Amino acid sequence: MFTFDLLATDGQARAGVFHTPHGDLETPVFAPVGTQATVKAVTPDQLRALGATLVLANTYHLYLRPGDGLIAELGGLHEFMQWPQPLLTDSGGFQVFSLAKIREIDADGVTFRSHLDGSVHRFTPEKSVAIQENLGADIIMAFDECPSPYDRAYNEAALARTHRWAERSLRAHTRRDQALFGIVQGGVFPDLRERSAEFIASLGFPGHAIGGLSVGETKAEMYAMLEVVNAVLPEDKPRYLMGVGTPQDLIEGVRRGVDIFDCVLPTRLARHHAAMLQDGGRLNLRRQEFARDPRPIDAGCTCYTCQHFSRAYLRHLIVAKEMLAATLLSIHNLHTLVHLAQAMRQAIREGRFEAWAAQVLAAAGQGGLP
Amino acid sequence: MFTFDLLATDGQARAGVFHTPHGDLETPVFAPVGTQATVKAVTPDQLRALGATLVLANTYHLYLRPGDGLIAELGGLHEFMQWPQPLLTDSGGFQVFSLAKIREIDADGVTFRSHLDGSVHRFTPEKSVAIQENLGADIIMAFDECPSPYDRAYNEAALARTHRWAERSLRAHTRRDQALFGIVQGGVFPDLRERSAEFIASLGFPGHAIGGLSVGETKAEMYAMLEVVNAVLPEDKPRYLMGVGTPQDLIEGVRRGVDIFDCVLPTRLARHHAAMLQDGGRLNLRRQEFARDPRPIDAGCTCYTCQHFSRAYLRHLIVAKEMLAATLLSIHNLHTLVHLAQAMRQAIREGRFEAWAAQVLAAAGQGGLP
Numbered sequence A, B: 001m002f003t004f005d006l007l008a009t010d011g012q013a014r015a016g017v018f019h020t021p022h023g024d025l026e027t028p029v030f031a032p033v034g035t036q037a038t039v040k041a042v043t044p045d046q047l048r049a050l051g052a053t054l055v056l057a058n059t060y061h062l063y064l065r066p067g068d069g070l071i072a073e074l075g076g077l078h079e080f081m082q083w084p085q086p087l088l089t090d091s092g093g094f095q096v097f098s099l100a101k102i103r104e105i106d107a108d109g110v111t112f113r114s115h116l117d118g119s120v121h122r123f124t125p126e127k128s129v130a131i132q133e134n135l136g137a138d139i140i141m142a143f144d145e146c147p148s149p150y151d152r153a154y155n156e157a158a159l160a161r162t163h164r165w166a167e168r169s170l171r172a173h174t175r176r177d178q179a180l181f182g183i184v185q186g187g188v189f190p191d192l193r194e195r196s197a198e199f200i201a202s203l204g205f206p207g208h209a210i211g212g213l214s215v216g217e218t219k220a221e222m223y224a225m226l227e228v229v230n231a232v233l234p235e236d237k238p239r240y241l242m243g244v245g246t247p248q249d250l251i252e253g254v255r256r257g258v259d260i261f262d263c264v265l266p267t268r269l270a271r272h273h274a275a276m277l278q279d280g281g282r283l284n285l286r287r288q289e290f291a292r293d294p295r296p297i298d299a300g301c302t303c304y305t306c307q308h309f310s311r312a313y314l315r316h317l318i319v320a321k322e323m324l325a326a327t328l329l330s331i332h333n334l335h336t337l338v339h340l341a342q343a344m345r346q347a348i349r350e351g352r353f354e355a356w357a358a359q360v361l362a363a364a365g366q367g368g369l370p
Helices: A044-049 A059-064 A068-073 A077-080 A093-098 A125-135 A152-172 A190-200 A219-232 A247-255 A267-272 A305-309 A311-317 A324-349 A353-364 B044-049 B058-062 B068-073 B076-080 B091-096 B125-135 B152-172 B190-202 B217-232 B247-255 B264-273 B303-309 B310-320 B325-351 B353-364
Strands: A004-010 A013-020 A025-026 A029-032 A055-057 A086-090 A101-105 A110-112 A118-125 A139-140 A179-184 A206-210 A239-241 A260-263 A272-276 A283-284 B004-010 B013-020 B023-027 B029-032 B054-056 B087-089 B099-104 B112-113 B120-123 B139-141 B177-183 B208-210 B239-241 B260-262 B274-278 B281-285
Touching: A004 A093, A004 A311, A004 B217, A013 A247, A013 A353, A025 A029, A029 A055, A044 B260, A055 A059, A059 A093, A059 A125, A068 A101, A068 A125, A077 B310, A093 A110, A093 B125, A101 A219, A101 A260, A118 B013, A118 B239, A125 A139, A125 A152, A125 B281, A139 B004, A152 A190, A179 A190, A190 A206, A190 A311, A206 A219, A219 A247, A219 B112, A247 A260, A260 A324, A260 B076, A267 A324, A267 B274, A305 A324, A311 A324, A311 B054, A311 B177, A324 A353, A324 B058, B004 B264, B004 B325, B013 B247, B029 B054, B044 B325, B054 B058, B054 B076, B058 B068, B058 B125, B058 B281, B076 B087, B091 B112, B112 B190, B112 B310, B120 B125, B125 B139, B125 B152, B125 B325, B139 B260, B152 B177, B152 B303, B177 B190, B190 B208, B190 B217, B247 B260, B247 B325, B247 B353, B264 B274, B264 B325, B274 B325, B303 B325, B325 B353
Parallel strands: A029 A260, A055 A086, A086 A139, A139 A179, A179 A206, A206 A239, A239 A260, B029 B260, B054 B087, B087 B139, B139 B177, B177 B208, B208 B239, B239 B260
Antiparallel strands: A004 A013, A013 A025, A101 A110, A110 A118, A272 A283, B004 B013, B013 B023, B099 B112, B112 B120, B274 B281
16 A cells, blocks of 8 residues: 555656555646535536546645544545545645634644634644544645745744654554655755755655645746755655646646646636636636637537537626536636646656657747646 | 327326427426526536436526527527527516516517616517527427416406417417417416416417416415316427426426426525425525434435435535535435426326325325425
8 A cells, every 4th residue: 555656757757656545546646626525616526527536625624614523423534525536635734824823833733713713723743643534535744834935044943843743743643544745845945945855755754745835936946946855755655746736837847756736726717717728828718708709618628618618608607607607617627737637647658748848838938838 | 399299197197298309308397497598506417417308598587698699699508508408498578577677568568677787678579589589499488477466457457468479479489490388377366367278278389388376376376276277278288387396386286287397496495505305395404403414315315416425514515605515405406306207207107196196295294395
């Protein structure tokens, strides 16, 4: 269980298989985000049909509502949300630092107020792992701190905490049917990132996550950090770039040795009427120019939405404020990223990834790939 | 085309097949309502999977937005909303009288203000038929007036208009691939209903609708009107009870010779967290008592929602304000009424409808069937 087979590489890009209790995960893979135990506006049947294999859920949200104890009592998260394939939960750290009101951060953990009702709670590495064991995802995360990326002194202090918390998360973890991933932090500082990757790798996690990116730094800084970190992380374990993102970032990430991605972007854009195109561009389908457009969103796309519905119909749903708009756009946007990851896997296995990536990224120069 | 084969009767209840250009419609049938060219929160694939065969769309709404001309240009309503099975449109009359601000009703038609932007429009029988020809549904409706049911003098005057408008709708109708149904009105007055049924039946429509019921009168009055009208309407043509409704009304309607029903109730209840049960009861799934309930909504139900999800999960989605709640409850509620109609058809074909109906309605005495 939780072995990672590298099937092919092309430069730093890797095609692999990560074995989990809920099935083999083919990488590179993009994971839709189901924050509250549902990928917004999409059923599990629709997720499976669009090609999703791994789904992420948020520990912070599910701890607050409906409660991890309740989910455990009902058979765990797979059963609760009816996603029988691999699941991943984050540690709750990111949401505590971005969504909740922090009361206190100390060496032991974080005290915060719920964004729902202001009630006071405390997360420690042990607590985060216990919640994630109740939820029962296949892949779970060590508790970490995700600081703003540019403050050197703060990042050094936070990194020390994150490393202690990684050790404590590992000690607290008891379920053999879950893979606990360690998280590399370090802001935009190459030496901190390198130190973090070395330390986290030394702990013997079955997989590694790269956190604290796509949080305000530049693209160049993000890509540079990936290069530093992945030069250190062992090749025989999967690498997960947290909270990323755009088609360009998926390609640039795979190019630098990343295997797993997740992001709310495709479903969030969908709820704001934006369709993601395979070439990286976007269409705002609310625009008047689509009112009589009989074409699908993206000519080459094989998703349910593009196989059936015109831009004109989708615009009508948006203007008429119909819920079906969010569903159909979410299906399309998720399909676009899930299939981008699958296309990269195929290109890597066929030894043509670098050429493929260069071509796609060059095309992006003409207005695509944000 | 548009012949109606009566396959079996049991008392006044009928099992038949209505032949349309988009397939044979087995009756009794319940039609989900897709007001704005979408059954709210449900995809056409999900509609087909739950057993829907006939879908209704609203002429008034689609005329205003996105416009019937635009829909015609894009290939008609079947193509636009991707519903390849039979479609039905109403005449727009009911919405003009219930939703719009009336400016003037005269012998020729109705002038009204749009509920969307206050713009002034005029519907006449000829205009309503022209819009419905642009939309292209299989079954379309004569333009009628649906008055408040208790004012005798007003109902007499409105009925005279409705009868003239029925004649004019028939003359205006040119598409051979659409069945134009005449509508019987007459409020709660048996003699007006009888007169209307006789007059409308004399015009030779391929099917008949019963309008102006479920608009404020008592159940007893509605059932009495059905008996009066269906004693007059010819047996070899389908009968459509407009805007009805509840499980009990479907059973009482079929018992009195009705073949086709439509209603917004199942999808509207779904958006307000209420699940319809097969025995006619309802569950408000937002209630605390369902927080840890592992059971499906309805033990015997075969819908996607009941085959997969617990009451606890559905309550979580509702409390967390997730869109998926409306989708899963809509699927369940629509499935309940669609399958109730199918169960009645089966019982009629097996000559056990009256016994079945008596049993179900008796069970309703213990708190079911609203």
